[in-house]
Amino acid sequence: MILWGRASSVNVQKVLWALDEVEQSYVHKIVGGKFGGLDDPAFAAIAPLRRVPVLQDGDVTLWESHAILRYLGQNGMTPMADTWMEFGSTTLQPPFIGLFWQRVRIAPAQQDAQALAGHLNSLMSGLTALNTSLSDGRSFVAGNSFSMADIALGSLFHRITDLYPDILRDHPHVAKWHKSIATRAGYRQWIESSYDELKVT
Numbered sequence: 001m002i003l004w005g006r007a008s009s010v011n012v013q014k015v016l017w018a019l020d021e022v023e024q025s026y027v028h029k030i031v032g033g034k035f036g037g038l039d040d041p042a043f044a045a046i047a048p049l050r051r052v053p054v055l056q057d058g059d060v061t062l063w064e065s066h067a068i069l070r071y072l073g074q075n076g077m078t079p080m081a082d083t084w085m086e087f088g089s090t091t092l093q094p095p096f097i098g099l100f101w102q103r104v105r106i107a108p109a110q111q112d113a114q115a116l117a118g119h120l121n122s123l124m125s126g127l128t129a130l131n132t133s134l135s136d137g138r139s140f141v142a143g144n145s146f147s148m149a150d151i152a153l154g155s156l157f158h159r160i161t162d163l164y165p166d167i168l169r170d171h172p173h174v175a176k177w178h179k180s181i182a183t184r185a186g187y188r189q190w191i192e193s194s195y196d197e198l199k200v201t
């Protein structure tokens with residue numbers, strides 16, 4: 001397999017973590033961000049949006065990080081895992097991205113306090129829904145087995161808790177789940193990494 005994408009992208013990090021979980025070997029082609037290369041013809045030909053990640057497996061080419069997770073997770077993808085992955089795409093990740101851009105990727109002088117507050121509010125609603133659901137005591141997002149849904153959601157939490165260290169104080173079930181997935185080798189290697197290269201000052 002060939003994975004295209006810079007390791008500082010949270011969407012690429014999901015795939016790196018997933019490849020580690022399924023013990024799949026791959027060639028890593030680092031493009032995007034400060035590395036450029038998204039407009040190179042070889043990349044543009046396989047990535048209509050010229051965004052990362054892109055995964056190639058023989059004749060199969062996939063983009064959209066959650067589609068890639070589903071592909072890698074094939075046998076372990078349950079309807080519940082799928083549901084929580086969609087929750088990630090539609091509910092949890094959009095406010096996280098908005099918040100991350102406001103706090104990290106936009107110069108302080110250009111930051112919009114009202115937009116930031118809106119993103120934080122939406123993120124908290126998503127966290128509350130996840131916390132309420134996890135209060136049934138299950139170990140992972142989609143049941144008692146680790147799944148790609150844990151990667152889709154869990155990949156956001158290093159940055160969330162780094163930016164807002166107390167954010168899980170009132171979400172104990174999410175905090176417990178995060179503590180457990182954060183011990184996995186793929187999380188440690190790919191998710192728990194510095195995002196200094198993305199900071200605009």
Ligand SMILES: N[C@@H](CCC(=O)N[C@@H](CS)C(=O)NCC(=O)O)C(=O)O
Pocket residue numbers: 006009010011012031032033034038050051052053063064065066
């Ligand atoms: N919905 C897409 C989002 C892809 C995306 O926005 N990728 C960003 C990185 S997180 C990108 O390619 N940005 C341009 C760059 O890295 O130069 C996914 O989940 O894969």
